[in-house]
Amino acid sequence: MHPDLVFRSAAVFDGTGADPQVMDIGVTEDRISHLGAVPAGKHEMNAEGLALAPGFIDTHGHDDGAYLRHPDMTFKLSQGVTTVVNGNCGFSAIPAAANTDWRRANGGILAGLQGDFTDLEGYFNAVLAKAPAINNMMLVGHNTVRSLVMGEAQSAPTASQLAEMRAHVRRAMEQGACGFSSGLIYKPGRYSDTEEVAALAEEAKVTQGLYTTHMRNEGDRLLEAVDEALRIGATAGVHTHISHHKAAGEPNWGKVTESLQRIEAALAEGQQVSLDVYPYTAGSGRMIEYFNLQNINQDLARVIRLASCPAFRAYEGRMLVDIAAEEGRDLAELVHSILTAPRGDQTLCIQFLIDEKDIQTNLRWRDMMVGSDGIPNLKGKPHPRLYGTFPRILSRYVREQGILSLQEAIRRMTSLSATTFGLIDRGQIREGHFADLVLFDPKDIRDEATYDEPQKLASGIHTVVVNGSIAFQLGEHRHAGSGQMLRYRRDAFPK
Numbered sequence: 340m341h342p343d344l345v346f347r348s349a350a351v352f353d354g355t356g357a358d359p360q361v362m363d364i365g366v367t368e369d370r371i372s373h374l375g376a377v378p379a380g381k382h383e384m385n386a387e388g389l390a391l392a393p394g395f396i397d398t399h400g401h402d403d404g405a406y407l408r409h410p411d412m413t414f415k416l417s418q419g420v421t422t423v424v425n426g427n428c429g430f431s432a433i434p435a436a437a438n439t440d441w442r443r444a445n446g447g448i449l450a451g452l453q454g455d456f457t458d459l460e461g462y463f464n465a466v467l468a469k470a471p472a473i474n475n476m477m478l479v480g481h482n483t484v485r486s487l488v489m490g491e492a493q494s495a496p497t498a499s500q501l502a503e504m505r506a507h508v509r510r511a512m513e514q515g516a517c518g519f520s521s522g523l524i525y526k527p528g529r530y531s532d533t534e535e536v537a538a539l540a541e542e543a544k545v546t547q548g549l550y551t552t553h554m555r556n557e558g559d560r561l562l563e564a565v566d567e568a569l570r571i572g573a574t575a576g577v578h579t580h581i582s583h584h585k586a587a588g589e590p591n592w593g594k595v596t597e598s599l600q601r602i603e604a605a606l607a608e609g610q611q612v613s614l615d616v617y618p619y620t621a622g623s624g625r626m627i628e629y630f631n632l633q634n635i636n637q638d639l640a641r642v643i644r645l646a647s648c649p650a651f652r653a654y655e656g657r658m659l660v661d662i663a664a665e666e667g668r669d670l671a672e673l674v675h676s677i678l679t680a681p682r683g684d685q686t687l688c689i690q691f692l693i694d695e696k697d698i699q700t701n702l703r704w705r706d707m708m709v710g711s712d713g714i715p716n717l718k719g720k721p722h723p724r725l726y727g728t729f730p731r732i733l734s735r736y737v738r739e740q741g742i743l744s745l746q747e748a749i750r751r752m753t754s755l756s757a758t759t760f761g762l763i764d765r766g767q768i769r770e771g772h773f774a775d776l777v778l779f780d781p782k783d784i785r786d787e788a789t790y791d792e793p794q795k796l797a798s799g800i801h802t803v804v805v806n807g808s809i810a811f812q813l814g815e816h817r818h819a820g821s822g823q824m825l826r827y828r829r830d831a832f833p834k
């Protein structure tokens with residue numbers, strides 16, 4: 340049988356961490372059909388001198404709405420990413436009500452979210468109708484569930500509210516979500532106690548899914564927050580995944596070492612725990628979440644740059660301190676005026692709070708995965724992680740700093756994340772696996788996105804294949820529309 344697509348003489352990194360092997364790979368329909376001796380294909384590609392790997396898996400996306408607004412998903416596809424896990428930090432497209440105020444329900448970070456779906460299957464149908472470029476795996480978010488059931492209440496749930504929230508989580512799990520996510524620094528998650536979160540995380544157990552968390556604190560109380568995350572996972576009896584592991588704020592730099600030790604201890608006791616990191620020294624999020632308007636934190640304001648600022652577009656891409664100096668204004672007053680302007684609550688910012696050494700410590704940890712945490716609001720100057728995360732790991736931390744080998748970095752970004760997040764027949768180059776592939780130049784791959792020019796596509800990515808179709812090649816989007824809606828440890832929806 341002649342394959343549809345053949346890569347000749349590629350250095351094949353199979354995703355397991357094994358050394359590369361130069362060989363031929365054949366793809367038939369949506370699967371890898373041949374390895375080694377491959378007959379002539381309908382479409383032949385000479386891949387000599389290039390690396391062929393499983394498509395990268397972004398374990399931490401906020402693309403729930405982007406799949407609807409930007410189904411081409413260029414910012415991920417162009418990095419070699421073929422699957423994104425979404426619904427992170429407690430914010431997910433689902434569950435929703437017919438009258439959902441999308442912006443309120445999703446904390447303003449899920450740009451583009453709209454539609455009349457209410458559950459995961461409805462959302463999957465809405466996304467499939469857009470023929471998305473890449474695959475999507477979903478979490479169900481605590482903040483979204485809580486807003487739907489309890490509005491902005493700061494109290495603990497009543498027994499019936501808790502039962503209603505549990506039912507929403509269970510339904511999403513049964514429909515194929517890979518887990519339950521929390522974002523405990525955000526509203527309304529911050530109003531919940533450990534018991535509430537553990538009770539809801541327990542619903543992920545019906546399918547042996549995950550509890551993923553943007554922890555309650557990533558700075559002064561990082562270690563206490565890690566303890567809480569581990570306690571929730573242990574109480575609920577589910578795998579705990581800590582998102583974007585970091586120690587924010589200079590006084591806390593270095594704490595990631597102790598945090599990783601606690602995780603090691605939990606692993607040694609048999610608990611299932613995993614983590615991911617993004618390779619940048621700045622975080623990003625909705626600015627209003629970080630400030631108390633009655634008492635503006637000036638130390639924080641000093642390290643902030645504006646990403647998207649609908650009220651003052653001219654401020655986008657600029658540090659708050661520079662704007663304040665130029666306009667002769669008090670920093671606190673500037674922050675206040677930005678956040679209280681019309682649509683000021685939609686302002687997205689970038690905070691330089693992380694130590695480069697901590698990123699290295701994280702990446703040296705044996706099973707650290709990679710999640711972009713990109714926020715796909717393309718107006719203004721988004722954090723460059725949206726377009727650059729995966730090539731940056733391979734250029735900066737593999738090629739330049741030698742923190743990890745190429746085969747190991749690929750394992751962390753493919754088979755490890757596929758196994759952890761329940762992607763069936765993906766994450767490895769094996770006969771019978773789905774043909775999600777990235778062909779790149781290991782000597783040349785590099786992130787080009789910067790804080791000043793955050794939407795520049797990475798270089799060195801040659802070809803990206805999604806479910807057997809060439810989706811991206813030599814800088815050109817092929818509009819194959821071959822992305823699938825993945826269900827945890829099951830076939831893709833709706834099979």
Ligand SMILES: [Zn+2]
Pocket residue numbers: 427428522553582583
């Ligand atoms: Zn987060």
